[in-house]
Amino acid sequence: MTRARLHRTLLAGLVAAAVVFPLSAAASAPNTPSPAPASFPAHTAPRVRYAQNLANLGEAARMAQDAGRTGRAAKLRAMAEGTPGASQAPRFLTFDGRGKGRAVEVFGDLETADRVTVLVPGSDTTLDTYQRFRAGAVALQQRLQAEHARSAVVAWLGYDTPGTVSPTVLTAGRADEAASELEPFLTGLGELTPPGSRLSLLCHSYGSVVCARTETGPKVTDVVLFGSPGTGADTAGELPTGARIWAGRGSGDWIGGVPHVRVGGVGFGTDPVDPAFGAREFAAGGAGHSDYLKPGTTSLDQLARIVLAAAPEVSHG
Numbered sequence: 001m002t003r004a005r006l007h008r009t010l011l012a013g014l015v016a017a018a019v020v021f022p023l024s025a026a027a028s029a030p031n032t033p034s035p036a037p038a039s040f041p042a043h044t045a046p047r048v049r050y051a052q053n054l055a056n057l058g059e060a061a062r063m064a065q066d067a068g069r070t071g072r073a074a075k076l077r078a079m080a081e082g083t084p085g086a087s088q089a090p091r092f093l094t095f096d097g098r099g100k101g102r103a104v105e106v107f108g109d110l111e112t113a114d115r116v117t118v119l120v121p122g123s124d125t126t127l128d129t130y131q132r133f134r135a136g137a138v139a140l141q142q143r144l145q146a147e148h149a150r151s152a153v154v155a156w157l158g159y160d161t162p163g164t165v166s167p168t169v170l171t172a173g174r175a176d177e178a179a180s181e182l183e184p185f186l187t188g189l190g191e192l193t194p195p196g197s198r199l200s201l202l203c204h205s206y207g208s209v210v211c212a213r214t215e216t217g218p219k220v221t222d223v224v225l226f227g228s229p230g231t232g233a234d235t236a237g238e239l240p241t242g243a244r245i246w247a248g249r250g251s252g253d254w255i256g257g258v259p260h261v262r263v264g265g266v267g268f269g270t271d272p273v274d275p276a277f278g279a280r281e282f283a284a285g286g287a288g289h290s291d292y293l294k295p296g297t298t299s300l301d302q303l304a305r306i307v308l309a310a311a312p313e314v315s316h317g
Contacts, residue, residue, distance in 0.1 A: 032069045034060040034097030046093065046110055046192060053092035054080060060097030075128055079103070083138050093154070100160055101127030104185070105134065107141040108152030114197045115144065115151045116189070117307050119293075120182065122205025122227070123164040125157055133157060136293030140202075143295070143304045151307075152193075158185060162206060170266050172209055172232050179213035190219040200224065200307045201243070204292065205255065209268060216241040222306055226284060226292050226299070227253055230260050230268025236278040246306055247272035247279035250287025250299055282306065283313040 038052045061076035076097065082090040094104035110116065117140065125133050137155040144151035159178030162168035190199065200222040203211035211223055212231035223239070224246040225231065236245040249256055260271040270277045285298025292299040298313075305312040 031099075032072045032097070033063045033067050034101075035063065037094065037096040037098075037102075043191070046091070046106070049093050050089070050091045050106075053095040054090060057090075057092065057095050057097070060095075064097075072128065075130065079127070079130055079134075083134070094158065097127065101130075101157075102159070103127065103130060103155075103157045105137070105155045106152060107137055107155070108145070110152050110154075110189075110192045112194065113150050113152035114194060115148055115200070115307055116154065116193050116197055117144070117152070117200045117202055118154045118156050118186065118189070120156055120178075120201065120203045120207035120210050121161060122207045123162050123166075123169050125161045127157075130157065132290075139293050139295045139300060140304065140307075143300055144307060147304070148308050154189065156182065156185065158182060159210065169206060172213065172268075175206065175209040175213050175232075178210040179215075182210060182214045183216075186214070186220060187217055190217065193219075198222075198309070202226070202303060202307075203228070205229065205289065208272065212239050214240065216243055218242065221309075222246060224248070224282075224303060224306055225272045225279065226303070227255055227287075227289050228268075228272045229255055229258050230270060231272060232268050234270050235276070236272075245279040246282055246312075247277065248282040248284035248292075248299065248302065249273050250284040250289075250291065252286045252288040252291070253284075254289055 035056055038056050040049055057076060057080045061073050061080060064073035064076060080090065091106040092103055093106060094102060096102040119137055121133050133155055137153045141151065141153040158181050160174060162174045168174050199220045201211050201216060201220055202224045205227045208225040208228035209231055212233055216223065220241060220243045223241055223243045226248045228247065233239055239245060260269060272279050273281055282302045283298060284292065287297060287299040291297060294300060302312040
């Protein structure tokens, strides 16, 4: 059997698994009542957005509880309570409690930060799994502020992520929709930050497919792909950005075993850590697929160094 045929066979197996398993999960997706998301005029101050969205989040928790959706209600209350020990209330630029939900949370002070990082998550990130995503953002912010006080991290759950085992996770449809949301968000974020501030885009797993389709604008200096299944592009030079492109994968990440092929619009092609892709590879240590932002890891340290424009350790495979 040729290598190309073997890759197609493996990919077909992934597609079959994706079709078989997600049906029960889709059927159990929460149909929970929630208020409509708040809308704001252009140039509304962040503090106004934070206050209104936090109130909206509290109302969503109350409505979920009244509807008997106690699990969702508990998760929303945890979001509203914020990080234990934090000196400030949660800061949400966006909150939408409908369906799987969307939320954009800020850690740090956007109006004074000159290093701003936007985290774009991968599959199965929803309001029901939000605490996992938040924990990574908090760990990164703490690592950055230990070295550079004027840092802020934005956890951008601004799209409907695909399920890890689903047909949608093998195609770029959700990523294209997300990119159409992320691009104007980055433009607006640039207007909330000081002149001369640097934006970095850190993209995990399926989030790397999103970032690869997003025109970033001039304020984004670095785009980092980690735990990536591929981007749909053959080379880093094809991505719609003038930023530096980085790629890293931990030795414990199962996604390294996914076939890096693209057949009939299924799959994402070239592995971003392949030298042929042309990204700057950074060392990610022994990180597993969900471990890149865990405190004390090589991967977290190297991601912080990229954001702070320090020279990260180069991977040697």
